[in-house]
Amino acid sequence: MTQTEIKAGMVVAYTEPGTTRQGWYRVRKVTKNTVNLGSIFGHTLYHKGVPKDQVREDEAAWYSNWSKSEAYQCM
Numbered sequence: 001m002t003q004t005e006i007k008a009g010m011v012v013a014y015t016e017p018g019t020t021r022q023g024w025y026r027v028r029k030v031t032k033n034t035v036n037l038g039s040i041f042g043h044t045l046y047h048k049g050v051p052k053d054q055v056r057e058d059e060a061a062w063y064s065n066w067s068k069s070e071a072y073q074c075m
Contacts, residue, residue, distance in 0.1 A: 017054070035050050
């Protein structure tokens, strides 16, 4: 299975290790082995130094979920 190369600006899915908390984040910075993850809208940084193998590109699923939200429907 070929994994998409993770680049700054992508929306990715990430599950925090040791928990079931999963969310979508925007990649803010990419290094050789790690990424920093922040909010999709805004500038808040949530996770620093996350190994690249723990995130996956998931913008289509995020957009599908977000487009059904009340915030989106009110636009």
